[in-house]
Amino acid sequence: MKKQSLLFFTLFSTALFAQEKNFIDQPFIETAAKVDTLVSPDRIYLTIILSEKDSKNKISVEELENKMASKLTSLGIDLKKQLSMQDLASNFKKYFLKQQDIVKAKSYSLLVYDAQTASKVIVGLENESISNVYLDRTEYSKLEELKLDLKSKAILKAKTIAKAMTEPIGQKVGSAIYISDHTTSNYGLAGAAPGIVVRGMSKMKVNETYQPLDIEFDKINVEASVNAKFKIE
Structure with a gap:
């Protein structure tokens, strides 16, 4: 058995050497x-975090959810296809655990297809007291x-x-x-731009004409x- 294995290995090695030699000789x-x-990019993912802390506990997460849904729908967003809830576990300690202060919050991922829509979402949500909007990533x-x-x-x-x-x-x-x-x-x-955050923008006044933010992604x-x-x- 060992002789057969040795013979096979020798023949296999010889064949490989011959192929290599023929290749080099050419x-x-x-x-x-x-x-x-x-x-x-034509797939832009935004992370939206709804937290009672942002409104000093004056607005519940449920109310913020309704405001968000209403605003996104008015901007032509298909909530079933473009909006999904994220697992908040990875963000919980970073954003919402201050010593013993546990804040009720939810995190969503929103898919939009161009920079202009992204800017409308950011401005629109800011005017609904939702300012934790992060650019997660962009794709083609x-x-x-x-x-x-x-x-x-x-x-x-x-x-x-x-x-x-x-x-x-x-x-x-x-x-x-x-x-x-x-x-x-x-x-x-x-x-990819996981560290970008847009917050603290001024709200529009009543009857003020909307102007999209001049956002351009790399x-x-x-x-x-x-x-x-x-x-x-």
């Missing part, structure tokens, strides 16, 4: 290419399709570079014999990079 050119682009909904498109452009760019390097010396680039994808997956980090950088080896013919 004339080839190796290139690397990277392409990137910036996209505006068609990220996967964009990544594939960039990878296609990156490999074409790699071949173009190979041609530019071989044509001056009278040689041609053949088929690819090796392609390696070095694309990273941390795309949305550029749009664009998300998406990139793809490849290494490739092409035959030289």
